[in-house]
Amino acid sequence: MARTQKNKATEYHLGQLKAKLAKLRTQLQEPDKKGGSGAGEGFEVQKYGDGRVALIGFPSVGKSTLLTHLTGTQSEVAAYEFTTLTCIPGVIHYNDAKIQLLDLPGIIEGAAEGKGRGRQVIAVCKSADLLLMVLDASKPDAHREILTRELESVGIRLNRPPPNIYYKKKKTGGVHFNKTVPLTHMDEKLVLRILQEYKIHNADVLFREDATVDDFIDVIEGNRRYIKCLYVYNKIDICCMEEVDEIARRSNSIPISCFQKLNLDGLLEKMWDMMSLVRVYTKKVGNKPDFEEPVVLSDDRGGTTMEGLCRQIHNTLVKEFQYAMVWGTSAKHFPQRCGLAHTLHDEDVVQIVKKKKSSGEDGRGRFKTQSSAPLRIADREKKAALKT
Ligand SMILES: Nc1nc2c(ncn2[C@@H]2O[C@H](COP(=O)(O)OP(=O)(O)OP(=O)(O)O)[C@@H](O)[C@H]2O)c(=O)[nH]1
Ligand SMILES: [K+]
Numbered sequence: 001m002a003r004t005q006k007n008k009a010t011e012y013h014l015g016q017l018k019a020k021l022a023k024l025r026t027q028l029q030e031p032d033k034k035g036g037s038g039a040g041e042g043f044e045v046q047k048y049g050d051g052r053v054a055l056i057g058f059p060s061v062g063k064s065t066l067l068t069h070l071t072g073t074q075s076e077v078a079a080y081e082f083t084t085l086t087c088i089p090g091v092i093h094y095n096d097a098k099i100q101l102l103d104l105p106g107i108i109e110g111a112a113e114g115k116g117r118g119r120q121v122i123a124v125c126k127s128a129d130l131l132l133m134v135l136d137a138s139k140p141d142a143h144r145e146i147l148t149r150e151l152e153s154v155g156i157r158l159n160r161p162p163p164n165i166y167y168k169k170k171k172t173g174g175v176h177f178n179k180t181v182p183l184t185h186m187d188e189k190l191v192l193r194i195l196q197e198y199k200i201h202n203a204d205v206l207f208r209e210d211a212t213v214d215d216f217i218d219v220i221e222g223n224r225r226y227i228k229c230l231y232v233y234n235k236i237d238i239c240c241m242e243e244v245d246e247i248a249r250r251s252n253s254i255p256i257s258c259f260q261k262l263n264l265d266g267l268l269e270k271m272w273d274m275m276s277l278v279r280v281y282t283k284k285v286g287n288k289p290d291f292e293e294p295v296v297l298s299d300d301r302g303g304t305t306m307e308g309l310c311r312q313i314h315n316t317l318v319k320e321f322q323y324a325m326v327w328g329t330s331a332k333h334f335p336q337r338c339g340l341a342h343t344l345h346d347e348d349v350v351q352i353v354k355k356k357k358s359s360g361e362d363g364r365g366r367f368k369t370q371s372s373a374p375l376r377i378a379d380r381e382k383k384a385a386l387k388t
């Protein structure tokens, strides 16, 4: 590809080569998944809490130091590289939520091809809801590019949404290509060439944005992970003010120092924002809301709708659900009567009303008429107090 001149005439050829490369990369990763390469010792840590955050970075940037500071779990810290050899889990308690933080061995260039413990580390990253890429603020920023490339090559896409392309394979009917916007990187011929490479002869394709060849290949491959990533620049205690200031201005980046405990609160705050967790406080009829233990929802884990909430509380609740009363910023008025499709916001209060049991021994109707008025006021006050 590097030897091919880039112009209009070679565009199709290059596109086809990119597709070939993507296919081969996918093949390369497959034997590993099936447990072909034997020892996968100690890397599969059970999921815990409301979200999973993984620490990824070069050796000795301070990942283990950070885990110890944020979770209190001891992970070995030393000045030599590759101190950490396995995955060490800790828990961050923040805003009534529990977030699992995973310390990992350092990775280096070539990790995706299996250098060091690269493959196992990357496999854990794929299971995370958020990545903290830990960087040494005193070292060249090229490290960030190298790691990003390693992650890209195994199908991890950082800080961007999936391409807005509708794609559906079919059994017959040929390829139907359409677009809703002008395309500057792609055209029908190139789409067909790439599909040919994948031996796909029947499909509907609709470009809803000005996507690139790589975007289209991502959609066909279908196994990409779109993960948010926060770039954590550690060791700012050995940097000058100008450098720190410059780092702080970059998007999705935060300067910290574990040694001097600088900006660790800022890090937690940013982490929380990026995870976009939605805490929902449930309330039984006739009782006050449970403000101790929220049900925590997220887009990655079952969604933030009422249905997501029901599924998280109990498997059968969706079937029993009749309607719910909602207090909070997602409600147009307090309380709003909502269905399963309603999208909840952080700190909403929800009271779920179940369908009447056919046996008739439920008594829900009686409670309903009694409860709403006086409780509504009490709850609103409680909610207002919580907000302030
Ligand atoms: N100056 C400075 N040094 C730090 C800071 N945080 C960690 N270190 C030092 O950096 C070295 C590496 O720290 P570790 O926490 O072991 O780094 P790691 O990324 O877990 O390293 P590996 O497990 O080997 O990949 C240790 O000597 C730490 O004491 C910091 O904020 N400032
Ligand atoms: K180390």
Ligand SMILES: [Mg+2]
Binding pocket: 063, 064, 065, 076, 077, 083, 084, 103, 104, 105, 106
């Ligand atoms: Mg370590």
